[in-house]
Every structure is written in C-alpha cells, then in structure tokens.
Amino acid sequence: MEQQKKFKSGKSRRETAVQGTNDSSIVSKCSMATAGYFNDPFLKEFVSKTAKRSPLINRGYFIRATAIDFLLKKFLSSDSKKKQILSLGAGFDSAYFRLKSQGLIDDVMFCEIDFCDVVKRKHTVISTNSTLNSLIPGYFTQSEKEDPLIEINTDRYKLLGVDLTQHNTLEALLKLCGIDFDNPTLLLSECVLTYMTKRCSSNVIQWASETFTNSTFVLYEQINPNDSFGLFMQNHFRTIGSALKCINAFPTMDTQLQRFKQLGWEQSEAMDMNQFYYNLVSEEERNRVEWLEPFDEYEEWHLKCAHYMVLCAYSKTCESLLSGFTKDISVSSNVIPSCVTVEALAEMTSILRFGHASTVVNGVIVTVAGFGEEYGKHQRLSSIMVTDAKTFKSKLLNLDVDLDQIEIVRLRHTLCSLKDGSTILIGGRMSPTYSCKQVVQLMLNCHDSTRKDTEGTETSLQTKDNSTNGIENSFCKSTDLTHAIVLNGASRKTETPDSNYELVNSKDKKLIQNKDESDNLNCAQKETLILNSDSRHSDKNCVNIENTNLTSSHLNAKSNETHSHKVIIDRQNSSDSKIKEKPKCLSDILDLDSNKVNSNCDKKDFVILENMNCDNKETKDIKSVSLTCSVIKQTGYIPVPRWRHSAVVCQKAGKEMIFVYGGRNETRLALNCGYLFDPDNGQLSQVCNSESEPGYRQSHTASIWNNQVIIAGGLDLQLRPVNSIYMLDVDNLVWRRFDVTGELLPRYSHTAQVIDNLLVLIGGVNLCHQSPGVAVINLLTGACAEYALSVPDPDFLVLLHQHQICYLGNGRFVVIGGGGNCFSFGTLLNRSPFILDINKCVQNFTQTVCNKNGLAS
Template identity: 30%
Template structure:
C-alpha cells in the first residue's frame, strides 16, 4: 500500500462530512420503521425526516449490509473467535445493534476511521448513558488515540487507512487476530480514495486475512444521466468518487477483487438484491410504510449502487451472496442495432422544466402542455408550443375556466378539436376524480391569439375509481368515439388492471364486452391507437417489476379482444416511456429498465413482421444529461419521422433534482426508412 503525504486535507474533511449526512438519513429511515435501530439516534443532534425516496435508499443499503453480516455470523457460528473490521466506520451503529440482538458471542468489532471522526464518536458514546451502558468494561475516554474505545467486544480506532504500516500496527496492538475468520466491511468508503489507494487496501486485506469475507457497498454506472448527476454532486462536496470510473459496473468490480487475490467474488446491484434476496412480505411491508410515487428515481438509485462479497478460505465462501435460480430481475444482454438516433435542441430559448406533465397536439401546429411539477412546485398554468414560420415559440398561459394542477394524468386529443384530461394526482394520497374538457380557438383573424378553455365534463354512468399513471386512448367502435382507460394506480392499490369506456358523444361510462388474453395489472405503460383499437406496451407490474409484454386490443363484432403479441427479439422490460404508432411500427422512446446496462433509447417493433430493434440515442448535442422518464412526446409531422421530447427528470436520490431544461427533437427517418432489420 503506498504511503503518500496527504496534499489535500480539506478533501479529507469534506469526506468526513459525508458521514454526518449519512447518519442523519439512516436515523430518518429507522424512525419511519424501515429497520430497527433504536440507539442510532444518539449519534445525531436532531432527528430530521428525509423524503421517502431517501429513506428507501438508506433502507436497502442497511438491509444489504445487515444481510451480509448475518450470513457471515451464521457461517462462522461454531468458531471460537470471529472479527468484524469496519473500514471508515463513521457513526455506524453495528456494534450497538448486535449487542441489542445478543449476537456478539465470540465476536469482536474493530472500527477504523480518521482520528477526528473516531474522537467525535467516542465523545458521543461517552456522553450517552444508553450507549455507554452497552460497553460495561470501558470506563474512560482516551483523548489521544489511536484507540478511543477499547473493550472486550468493541475497539474504536483512529487511523488513516492509507497508511499501511500504521494501520497494521494499530490493529495488532488492538488485538486483531490475522488468522481468525474476519468480515471486512466498507460502506461507501474506499471510493473516496484515489483508486490506487483503494486497490491497495483491497489487496492488503487479501494478503493479511486468509479466512476473510470482504463486504463492499459503493456506486457504479458513472456515465449515464443519473451517474453524471451523482458524480457532479460529490464533486461539489469536494468528495470526488474515484473507483467507479475505473470499475464502472458489477463485472468490473468482481474482476477487481479477483485480481487483488480474493478467491471468489459475487457482486450485484441493489435492484437485484431488493427483488431477489428480500421476501415478498418484506417488500410489501416497505411499500406500506410511506406514500411513495418515485419509482423511476428509486430504481435508478438502486441501479447505481452495488453490494459485493468476496471471500478467502472455505469457511467464508459459505457466506457469499447467492442469487436464486429464478429471479424477477434476470439480466438481459442487449444487442443494439448498428444505427443510432440523434436528438437536437428544439430551439435555443424554450424552457420547459417539469415532470409528470401531459401533452396533446390540439392542432398540427399547436401543442398544449398541462400539469406537472417543476422547480417552483406544481404547475397551475399551461404552456403552448406553437409552430410558426420562424420556428417554434412557447407561451405560458392561464386557461379560462379551471386550472389543471395535477401530475401523471392523461390528456387525449379528441375528434372535433380539443382534448380530454383524466385522472392524475396532487400527492400520492390525493388522486383527482374530475374530468376536464380542453377547447382552443383564435380570438379573431386579426389578432391570432390562442384562447384555451378548460372546463369540467359532467359524465354519467359508473365511473372508474380515481387514478394516475394510467392510459386513456381514443378508440372507435360502431362508428362512435370512446376513451378507453386502462391500468394506473391509486392511493391504496399499487397497480390496477381494470378497463373502462367513456362514450365521448354521450359523456357516459358504458360497458363494452372484452375477451381474449387479458394483460396483467400495471401502471406507467403506453397505449397507442391502432386500427380502431390500440397497442399497449410495458409498464410497472405487481411488486414493482417492469413488464416487457405487448398487447393488441382489436375490435370485434361485439366488442374488443385482447391479443398478446410475441416479437423477436423480446424487448427489455421498461416503464415510464412514451410510444407512438407510425405506419405499421410501434416506436417506444426512453423509459426506465432494470435488466440491462445503459438506459433505454428507442425500440421499434414492426406490428406485421413482429420483429424489433433497439437503437441507442446520441445525446452529444445536448449540453445537459437527458433523462427520458416522466416526460412527454408528440409527433410533429404527418409522416411521423420527427418526435419532440418534452420535460422529464426527477429527484436523483440525495444528489439533487435534475430536469431536462428544454424540449429536444428526435429524427426517426434514418431508421424508419431503413426497413431491412424489421422486415427480415
């Protein structure tokens, strides 16, 4: 391990600050019941409630590390002595949790961190009667270190991990037995070091601990939009994360440990851990703890962190992470078509920063946006994008009549002009049941100002329960127009699978017979008009697992029939995408997936040949990370070769909120004109 004088002590201080933020978030998650850790609150001056997204993120981190610790303790339960060496432990409460669980039999915990952090932690322990009572054989505070706490089961040591000889000497004097079964624990610690130092620590542990298991929780995937926002966040904190650039995925991290002389290694991202190693009951328990509707951000957070176990010796091999033979999230190796599609800024001046909006082409040159939530909160105004000779311009408007303050609603263009707004929510506890009719007109031919009115529709018949993240698609049956509502979610039901028909001429909810192969319940899917019926793709299904199925809803002489469409190759499951039918092609844009590397680009499915291709999107012309989820898209030309993508983004865990700053256009003509991959 290199011994290098620290040239940036300010960076060390910034890194130590990440401990303070982390422990506050862990306390918040514990206070909301995500896990039980009653003594952790004594390491913060005030309990602060974090968002549900942050609580979930720290829950899955806590759960993964706890799972690995319990696996190690189970595998070594017959040993006369076991050790846990926690690197960069900060204010972690592992010793106190195991003490409360009476799980410290033959276990000694060694915690190592910067001397200042260890000194502060020792002072907090010494100032709390409850914490101090768990260490019955420690009755004084060592002010000078390096051992700030020294008892039979717990050693708190202040030493810089980058100083190998000093580290070895401190551990030796503290009583570490190098040949005993040892769990080496590193939770977002080594990545703050330059990679040569973190590699050296990993190799040092492999050389010195012949019966050991290494557990690491860190970041991966630095180069997609979420990863860029994540990196920029830590750079602003003067706490650059290093290792993920050289080891950007789970495969690279696995090879890293094997090349540093660990005998075996298993690594998985946190989506794999959450869906494969937690029980259905546990996942359902977590779902019910807090109102939650940030699935995209949750799954992206989990795809950018991993849990890793590496072992030396036959004993610790038994404690390695193992995936079940059948898992809801199998990894899919994606084959991208040779083509790529590029996006361009729509104009230089447009600014539409929001998520959860709805869009509708009221006229060929008039696009309306309603609802959503941006930097200033929920949008009460609407926005028009108008195509003129000089290009597109936008205008924020106050529609006449009612305001449309809602998220994840639908706005469906209807015959005769205008649109119908249905569903949505103001919060995950407050779905909206009103249905609104949108009309637009010009004031007069001499003053071409667009007037938009939004008024409530009074509909009769048995209405569906209020929902959001559903689809509402225009269908034609017996020469009449219907709005077909499918799926979504409510404040109580996480996924819906019911179907409803609204007669637009009568403004009446009616029953029309449905038969065939019914789709599973879902939300955040897409549904596009097609030959009097529709084609539906993807969505988030029961248990929060993305779906990759395609269904046709086809008109019959008495109603409609569902038919599942089998395409080749099968598409990677995804949700929160948009879709359009162009000719005989279903074009799917963006979304979130869990089962493949990278981020979704464009998928094109020929509905006749039933062949599909996946195409990447070149975003090099866009000066900010382009996040294609919770966004809108509309076709801009009659040929359907140009699509505008509007809004999108969201809360990037605890790294801040990112919104796509401007609409961008996507040119589909290179792929749609080259039909060979779809027709073969």
C-alpha cells in the same frame, strides 16, 4: 514549504468534505428508521438534530441498511468460531450497538476504523450516552491506551482513528488491539473506497487480501457513472467537494469483480440494489415497505438502485453470502448500438417539467400541469404550456379558474385530443393520497389574430365567452401560419353559436360574420369565415386537425400547385364557393404519417378553397393562443379514480371514444380494468375482463392501430417492469397477446407512437443497467429490435422518462419535458423541447432486422 502547506490544506479540505458525507448520511439513516423502514433505535443517539427526509431518500437508505444487515447476519450465522468484523470508514454507523442489543456478537471482535476527527467525535457521543456505553462491556474498566490513535479498546469493541491508506500504521494498531489475521474476518466498506483514488483504494483491497487469510470483503458503493443519472450523481458529489474518484476506473459490477480477482481474492459476486430488493428481500417485506409512506417515485427508486451495488469477495475458505440469488439483470448483448440522436434546440428550454401530459391540437402542442420549474421554483404546476409545433416557441397560460373547483393541478394524468379541437383531461393525482376525479375538457382558442385586407386595413377577429359552460368558440388557426387557416366550430358542449357573430343565412349556414366589422371585409375574406352554426353536427362539419402540425406538403399532397393559404368550407351549404379541389373530409385528406392523400372519405362534406388575398395576410404567433376549460359530468359506470394509467382515442360504432386502461390509486399499486368514455355525453362503460387481457398495469402506454388499442410495457402488481404487448379489438372488445421475435426490453414510464405499421417505444425505465432506448416493433410480423440511446452529453443531460412526445414525421420527434428527482442528488429536469431522431433506427430495422428474418417491413 509553502507549496507543501497548500497541498496539505487542500487534502485537509477534501477529507473534511468526505467526513461531511457521514454527517448527512447518519441524519438520513435516522429519518429512515424513524419512519419505520428499518429497526435501529441507536441511530438517533448519534444525531444532534433529526430531520425528516423524503420517502425516496428513506427508501434509498432502507435498501442500503437492509443489504448490509443481511450480509452481516449471514456471516455471523456461520459455524466458524472467533469471528471478527472490521468496519472500514465506519463513521457514525450503529451496527455494533444494534447487533449487540440483539445478542448476535457476544463472541465477536468488532473493530471500527475512520479518520481521527471522526472517531474522536464518535467517542465523545459514546462516553456521554449510557444507552451506548452500557452495550460495551468493560468500557469503564479498559486499560490505558497503548497508542493515541486507539480511542476505545475493550475485549470485544475497538475504535481506531487512522487513515486507511496508512497500511503499516493500521496493521500495527490492529495487532495492538488483539486482532487475529487468521480468524474468520468480514471487512466492511460502505461508500468509502469510492472517495479514494484508484491507486489508494486498490491498495486497501490488496492489503486486505494479503493480510487476512480467512476473510470476506463486503463493498457497498456507486456504479454506472456514464448514463445521465450517473453523470448527474457525479456532479452532485463534485459540487459538495467529495468527488467519486474511483467510479470511472471501475464503472460496472463486472469491472469491480475483475478488480478484486486481480488484487488477490479467490472468488467474488455482486448484485445491484434492484437485484437485491427483488431477490433477497421477501415479498412480505416489500409489501410492508410499499405502504409505509405515500410513494410515487418508482422511476427514481429503480434508477437509484441500479446505480448502487453490493459486492462480496472471498478468500478460498469462505462461504458465499449471496447464495440463492439466481436472476441476472445486466446489459443486454442484443441491443443495437446507438442509432438515436438527440438535438438540443437553441434557447428552447421553456418547458421544465415531468409527470405532465401533452397532446397536439391544430398544430399547437398543449402541455398540462405536472411537476417542474416555474418562476424559479420547483413545484406542482397549475399552468398550461402551449407550444408551436413548427417553431417550438412556447407560451405559459394561467387559466382564470378556481383551482379548488376545477382539478387542473395534477400529475401523471392523460390528455386526449378530439376531432372537434378539444382535449380531454383524465385521471392523475394531486398527491399520492388524492386522486383526481374530474374529467376536464380544454378548448384551444386562437384569438386576437390581426389580418390585413388587400387595401392594408387591419382587421381583428375576436371572440368572447358567452356559452353557459365557459367554452369559447373561435376561428382557430394552425400555428403553421404561412400554410393554413383552420376554422374551429362550436365545441361539443356549446348549444348556440357565439353571440358576437351574426348568422347571415341560417337555413344554408353559409356564413357567420362579425357584426361590427363585417362591412370592412371583402367577399374573399368573408369566405374564410364559414362556420357551421348547428352544434348537433359539429363533429361532421367543423374543421379540425388532430395530432399534427399542418404543413404545405399535407395541403398540397393532391396537387402540384403552390397555395400559400388554404381555407376549409362546407360545400353542401355554400353554393357560392369556388371549388378548387374535390370535396373530402379534412381528417381523411391528410394522411399525417405518410404525407399522402387518402381518398377513402365522404366526398360531399368538405372542399379545399384557395384564399384570394393570402399574399397580404398577416397573423400573430403563439402569443394569440388561449384556453378555456369545463368539467364533463360522468354518467353510467363510474370507475375508481386513478393515475399512471393510459388513454387513447378510438372509434366505437362510428363514435369517437376514449379507451382508458390500468393505472394505480391510493389503495392499489396497479389496476387491471379498462373502460370506454364517450366525451359527447360523459357516459362510461366497463370493458369486461378476460383471460387474454394485459392484467395489472400501471405506467404503460396505449396506442391505436387499425382501431386496435395497443398496450405496451408498464409495471405489474409486484412493481416489476414488463415487456409484454397486448391488443384490444375495439369493435368486438376482444383482447389478444401480441408476440414479438427479437429483443424487447421491459420498460415503463416510456412513450409510444405508431408510424404506419411500426410501433415505436421511446425511453422508459427498467431494472437493467442500460436505460431503455428505442424499440421498433413490426405490427404485421412481430419482428422487434432495440436501439441504444446515444452517449449522454454532460452539458445536455436527458432522462428519457416521464416525458411526452409529438411526432413530426420523417422519424423525428419533439420531446416535451421529462426527468425526475434523482435520489438525494437533486432534481434533473430535461431542458425541452428537444428533437429525437430515430431515422437510423427505422432504416436499420427495415434493412437488417426484417430482411434477416425474411419478414415484410
């Protein structure tokens, strides 16, 4: 007996938790209606205290209400007489009152069924609210209840309190209320059966098929439980005590369709909410919804819609309610099973953000702003994270700037690194109603680096900001400190060398040494302090490393000798130097993707020297890195501010330029314009439109290959993901479409990387039931293949969108950030950095895809 009491108590708690979803749902529905998404003035009558939900939640309940309303009205519009609607697990739904006020169910029998406690509460609201009870003809004259489980029993409206699993009791009550099992009947279940066990829910479906001879069953509930979003969704419902018990037994639309067929229904059809929205919601209505509230959460919106479906099952005499739907959105059969592996880095969870931008400068990954977790709070971020690209240790930098004057707090911006060691921050937004207008230059500074000379004397190299624009000159070191010292020259905006250093030979520009400590340095150490003092030639003579973690394989690619430290100096202006290598440009010496030496460079510019005292050198880690920033004044053609655009560094007429394309702003959902930005002088010039351009794009990627800009994927003006690829020849500014052969899924909010002659697209979001994994495209032949992501680890969930990547070589990437707000289930922030390995993808592509098509790899 005691065990039985415990069982009942546990069951009661579960039922209470499920009933609680009704209370939360009705508040969200009311918020959605109040915001103007859906016309239902009766929802607020069932809410004791209103609350404003986020635009994402409002949209989620809008598509739910719109889908159910669409199906009910289509059922009511048929020629059949004596129609009946049974709402199973109705809760506080207001459909009866809405349809009654519109004159659509005057001759329809409408019956609502739920737990006894729920219907009693609903009846109490109706009895004390004249707006509601006036819409129930005969409410005050109804006859005495024939059963205590019947709360309301009028000619056209019934309210019953009974457990749906008690079929005999339910059927008896329906007969008492005058329900005719042979009349055309629609049975509606909105997020009800999924809370039951597989056996109980299937029994309800089978009972309905056997009891009603002329019926339609409409089911709205969750699907796709086994990707990261689905697992996160399941965790949410388990946490609140109302687990989705049935979702894993019937996880997809196909399995649900098969289930209904096996349980006695003649026909069935289904669509997810993305399919419904883009096929059965008019373009006019979609445009209206887009501008109801400021909204910029398309990833979460599309993912939510991909995880909810509506299914209609019919007895043989019923008409289809989803006719006119033709486009199929499903899992592609051509996606190659997972060759992608995800590797969590032990105790490396320091970067929790999305909508940020990252780039690599001198072996340091710089991550700017975004939305995420900081000091235990979820918020828009003003901080900048710097991460060692080898050890992945990170440091949080809070810039000492006036955030009201310099727009650092932004989302969905771009960050481009230049050869002078600076990074350029372009676009982004502070909110969906405010685009950032400033172009900000950030300079990485590695200071306070402690070294020891041959006698063990510690020497500290420090810099201070004496320039007019706040940019600090410093001797930056690669964070791969065992391999190289990187000397950074004056920034683009600096007119004179830092006054903390003395120019020993201004004519030859041999050496800038620290005034106070130069006497403590021996000759070999002074060789490491070479810096060009002429800022006019800083692009040519300053030593910089772009987008790489400098490794010994890079520095020793030309030689079998092992040097634990290397130094770059200006050969033209340092005749005293001992030459160990032929002079080359550093950026050309290091072929960063292939680890090979590139001999096509100006051989008079730089040489690599061995540091004589490397054995005794000691340096600090990422903790010594800091950043300074300034605003670049823009001149010439000033484009509209934007976010969700792309930006990539290219070469135009021998100059380093940044090409920016597309995006969106406060008034346009997608832009179709591109422009070139000159970081030297802030000059902007528009790239004229042409018939072969990508058109309207946002949330796409831009990559550079053979000085051609590659625009891949994105959202179009109708906010549909695309799979097109376009190329811009930077030299003559001519666009062309790049055609591919093989599978290429639409995607947006992804990342891209060119590796040799391959374009790799990583992650993203689309309207399919399978999240995009990794696409590999041969840029010489157009051959393409898609590779699925590995099965998610429930203990290490990853949403591979709104992230950033850094290529480490050998098919390995470090992923920075990513994630999103998962509807009403909470926020999932990727625990990053983590490693993504696509080696098997590239091997399969080279050996299978290219060889199969007789194409060069």
